[in-house]
Amino acid sequence: MLEIKNLNASINNKEILKGLNISIKPGELHAIMGPNGSGKSTLANVLSGKEGYKISGELKYQGKSLKEISIDERAQKGIFLAFQYPTEIPGVNTSNFLRTSLNKIRKAQGKKELDALSFLKIIKEKSNELGMDEKMLLRQLNVGFSGGEKKKNEILQMKILDPSLIILDETDSGLDIDALRIVADGVNSSRNKQKSFLVITHYQRLLNFIKPDYVHVLADGKIVKSGTKELAIELEKTGYKGIN
Amino acid sequence: MLNFKIHSNEIDKIGNFTKEEKDFRLKNLKYFNDTGFPNKKNEDWKFSDLKEIVSKNFNKLDIKSLKSEKPKIDFINDFEHNYIVITNGELTLSNFKYEEKSKVKLKSFINDNYSGKKENNPLVNLNHALSDKGYFLEVKENYKFKKILVIYYLFTEDLNENILNSKNKIVIGKNSEIHLLDYLINVSKKNFFNNVYEDVILGSSARLKNIYLQKDKSSGYFHKYSKNRLSAGANFSSFIFPTGLKFNKLDLEFNLEGENCECNLQSASFLSQQEHQEIKTRINHFYPNCKSYQKVKNVLNEDSKGVYQGKIFVKDEAQKTDAYQLSKAILLGERSEFDSKPELEIYADDVKCSHGSTSGSLDKDSIYYLMTRGLTKIESTKLLVNGFLNEVIDSIKSDSIRNFIKTKLEEQLLNEYKKH
Numbered sequence: 245m246l247e248i249k250n251l252n253a254s255i256n257n258k259e260i261l262k263g264l265n266i267s268i269k270p271g272e273l274h275a276i277m278g279p280n281g282s283g284k285s286t287l288a289n290v291l292s293g294k295e296g297y298k299i300s301g302e303l304k305y306q307g308k309s310l311k312e313i314s315i316d317e318r319a320q321k322g323i324f325l326a327f328q329y330p331t332e333i334p335g336v337n338t339s340n341f342l343r344t345s346l347n348k349i350r351k352a353q354g355k356k357e358l359d360a361l362s363f364l365k366i367i368k369e370k371s372n373e374l375g376m377d378e379k380m381l382l383r384q385l386n387v388g389f390s391g392g393e394k395k396k397n398e399i400l401q402m403k404i405l406d407p408s409l410i411i412l413d414e415t416d417s418g419l420d421i422d423a424l425r426i427v428a429d430g431v432n433s434s435r436n437k438q439k440s441f442l443v444i445t446h447y448q449r450l451l452n453f454i455k456p457d458y459v460h461v462l463a464d465g466k467i468v469k470s471g472t473k474e475l476a477i478e479l480e481k482t483g484y485k486g487i488n
Numbered sequence: 489m490l491n492f493k494i495h496s497n498e499i500d501k502i503g504n505f506t507k508e509e510k511d512f513r514l515k516n517l518k519y520f521n522d523t524g525f526p527n528k529k530n531e532d533w534k535f536s537d538l539k540e541i542v543s544k545n546f547n548k549l550d551i552k553s554l555k556s557e558k559p560k561i562d563f564i565n566d567f568e569h570n571y572i573v574i575t576n577g578e579l580t581l582s583n584f585k586y587e588e589k590s591k592v593k594l595k596s597f598i599n600d601n602y603s604g605k606k607e608n609n610p611l612v613n614l615n616h617a618l619s620d621k622g623y624f625l626e627v628k629e630n631y632k633f634k635k636i637l638v639i640y641y642l643f644t645e646d647l648n649e650n651i652l653n654s655k656n657k658i659v660i661g662k663n664s665e666i667h668l669l670d671y672l673i674n675v676s677k678k679n680f681f682n683n684v685y686e687d688v689i690l691g692s693s694a695r696l697k698n699i700y701l702q703k704d705k706s707s708g709y710f711h712k713y714s715k716n717r718l719s720a721g722a723n724f725s726s727f728i729f730p731t732g733l734k735f736n737k738l739d740l741e742f743n744l745e746g747e748n749c750e751c752n753l754q755s756a757s758f759l760s761q762q763e764h765q766e767i768k769t770r771i772n773h774f775y776p777n778c779k780s781y782q783k784v785k786n787v788l789n790e791d792s793k794g795v796y797q798g799k800i801f802v803k804d805e806a807q808k809t810d811a812y813q814l815s816k817a818i819l820l821g822e823r824s825e826f827d828s829k830p831e832l833e834i835y836a837d838d839v840k841c842s843h844g845s846t847s848g849s850l851d852k853d854s855i856y857y858l859m860t861r862g863l864t865k866i867e868s869t870k871l872l873v874n875g876f877l878n879e880v881i882d883s884i885k886s887d888s889i890r891n892f893i894k895t896k897l898e899e900q901l902l903n904e905y906k907k908h
Contacts, residue, residue, distance in 0.1 A: 292860050315859035324860075332859040335875025344871070345861040352862065384875075389499075401861065 257363030262465035276463035320352035324407035577654030597624035629661035674706030705732030720746025759792035788824035
């Protein structure tokens with residue numbers, strides 16, 4: 245699904261990623277943990293295609309290079325990034341935006357666009373699963389949403405857009421325990437043999453709810469240690485300083 | 489350089505006037521001829537050098553009036569409405585089928601006030617000297633209009649470097665209410681200048697809601713000076729959606745002449761090419777406990793220019809005034825320009841007055857976010873621009889009228905994006 249070899253990324257002449265390697269197969273869920281400033285969010289941004297980074301190395305998605313592929317095309321090909329800080333978009337109705345986005349992606353994938361009624365049915369079902377108030381969908385996109393509502397809205401988008409590679413950038417930050425459980429359930433119920441996940445997190449806490457197949461430790465722009473979910477538990481005890 | 493001086497015998501060509509009226513016209517003609525079209529040295533015109541704009545775009549300005557044929561109008565089918573048709577400034581048709589006839593008065597109008605001190609706006613002087621068309625609309629006391637009144641302003645194909653001077657007067661009686669839609673239909677392909685003077689008088693506790701919208705783009709150069717007087721308890725809301733005039737200056741004065749008045753002005757514009765638009769306001773709080781609210785939003789594409797000059801004046805006795813003013817601009821074109829000059833002049837000590845002005849390009853993070861959801865850069869831009877402008881449209885309460893305006897503006901925006 246995703247193949248990263250010797251990835252280097254710099255912004256404003258500052259090197260952030262320094263030779264990162266990772267390989268994710270369909271159906272796998274990988275967690276990346278690491279201290280502040282280790283390059284976790286940069287990795288998420290680079291995968292989404294965000295502009296402004298100078299990149300070298302190999303970045304392959306479904307066997308093809310992602311170089312030269314723009315942000316929107318990556319989304320259309322099934323890459324989804326759940327933001328750490330979802331952007332507030334005034335004047336844009338959440339539900340209308342979701343339908344525009346879904347139909348855009350469906351069209352690019354050669355699927356039929358959904359009419360308002362079928363869309364309404366899907367959004368109703370998915371928002372109920374996440375315990376979201378439907379009235380929220382009539383509001384402006386992320387405007388005035390609480391931290392938890394914003395994160396739930398990201399997971400709702402993930403469920404509706406049905407992507408193949410899902411990157412969760414610190415989705416657990418700012419969530420109370422109940423919201424965390426709902427978000428984790430949302431992720432767990434979406435897991436299947438075709439989808440791959442890259443879960444970026446600061447704390448081991450999220451991994452109690454979402455069980456990773458692999459855990460990697462990112463430090464100073466490189467993966468310094470990889471293992472199974474036991475590695476996360478070890479990290480919680482020793483801290484990042486204990487890893488070498 | 490167009491030398492636009494007008495001979496006094498032009499006034500005789502308009503009609504036979506009483507001595508009083510003729511003197512008024514001659515006096516104002518002299519004021520205009522002394523200065524000509526205002527240029528940027530005039531503080532009120534410093535962002536809109538009309539002399540230069542007129543010189544650049546006109547070879548002549550014809551002041552003789554056109555004979556209006558029976559107008560062909562594409563009437564709006566989206567909602568039931570009363571209507572008036574104004575063809576090149578002249579009242580040509582009307583229909584008040586939803587109202588009690590005795591409560592409405594409508595007639596052709598030229599002027600009824602020849603006094604007053606010298607106006608500082610040369611375009612007002614020009615209008616006072618040459619106005620030859622217009623309408624007078626009155627809603628009698630204690631009457632609430634059942635349906636909206638659409639005023640179709642039609643500009644005909646035969647306009648070619650003409651200058652039209654018209655004067656309108658609207659009087660809303662005590663406790664009465666009317667909703668107006670000023671709907672501009674412009675079929676002229678040639679440049680012309682439209683110079684309007686408007687008097688609006690609201691009796692005590694009267695309510696006026698006004699929406700200003702254009703059907704499509706045109707080669708019009710417009711100036712409108714509007715003086716709005718509100719008596720105690722009166723309520724005026726105005727929504728301005730201008731798009732597609734080559735030049736447009738709205739010079740709006742609101743005089744709050746009694747307690748508990750409220751004045752609400754919101755505008756959303758999308759300008760492109762070399763379009764130039766200025767909204768200039770002056771809100772005079774003369775009495776205590778009045779409220780005024782202004783929000784002006786501009787999206788500026790290509791080489792367009794937007795200007796907002798907003799002044800709030802609060803007299804010493806106008807305590808408990810609540811006045812708010814905000815202008816926001818998004819600059820899409822690298823050569824687009826937005827100028828804003830907020831002004832507060834306050835002599836009372838117990839007031840709440842605030843103003844703000846922001847301008848900048850579209851938020852990069854917002855575009856990034858939308859693109860990660862599969863929208864192209866153009867689609868993201870479009871969504872954000874619509875969102876920015878929709879905020880004003882969404883504050884229109886009537887569903888059918890709001891949807892009509894939304895559809896019209898979206899069509900116009902779509903045509904803009906198609907160019908790219």
